[in-house]
């Protein structure tokens with residue numbers, strides 16, 4: 001059977017401009033690379049300036065030209081959100097997609113977490129996400145796609161007894177923020193649907209950083225056993241889902257939370 005020509009290039013992002021907030025991180029560097037491979041121009045926003053520079057440097061070598069903008073960006077600061085969107089419009093003239101991977105994790109036990117720390121995490125994970133989504137949507141004049149990084153721990157609870165003694169446990173404020181992000185994805189999808197702006201969340205499963213993998217091999221075995229695939233995720237295994245959601249391949253999908261977790265939440 002001859003496939004329709006319309007289907008060719010469904011994932012192609014040529015002429016699209018993507019803002020990757022928290023773009024210099026472990027999962028987002030491969031995301032940026034995959035977006036560039038599909039022809040997108042990208043703005044990488046991050047408050048870790050050392051990692052930001054390293055990400056821009058490495059990607060600019062791999063993708064020479066003028067398709068990468070690095071932005072000193074802090075989602076906790078409303079002016080930084082406005083300035084970043086303005087900077088993107090000035091540089092590229094448009095915005096088609098937002099990916100938000102920023103998050104705040106205080107990392108204390110329930111007993112020790114103060115109200116101030118809990119509020120601070122919420123202001124980044126929830127208020128910051130809300131403000132960034134709104135600012136990005138207002139800049140999207142041709143429709144668009146908004147992709148929010150959630151977590152399996154916005155859907156299920158971490159089992160605190162799985163963690164070895166000195167290891168930092170996945171904390172309450174993190175999952176509460178991620179659950180809020182799932183709901184924001186649904187709410188904002190309704191808000192912006194008529195403008196052809198789609199809003200979806202991705203809920204990654206276990207993608208521990210390399211340092212954690214090395215330090216806690218027994219915990220890795222435990223995490224792996226929680227998945228149907230029997231292994232933890234590789235850092236590049238979220239990128240395809242981001243490209244899918246950014247592209248026309250997902251043009252009728254909005255208001256959803258996509259789990260990319262090796263099956264953890266499907267048992």
Ligand SMILES: NC(=O)c1ccc[n+]([C@@H]2O[C@H](COP(=O)([O-])OP(=O)(O)OC[C@H]3O[C@@H](n4cnc5c(N)ncnc54)[C@H](O)[C@@H]3O)[C@@H](O)[C@H]2O)c1
Nearest residue numbers: 022024025026027046047048074075101102149151204207
């Ligand atoms: N790695 C995992 O196992 C895993 C699992 C589930 C969900 N997630 C989610 O995926 C996303 C990416 O995770 P990761 O493991 O790559 O984390 P990461 O810490 O490597 O990346 C997050 C990036 O966001 C940046 N950032 C944090 N706060 C910011 C702020 N206020 N303003 C601007 N930038 C800020 C950081 O500097 C970092 O570069 C996160 O939202 C995380 O919650 C990760």
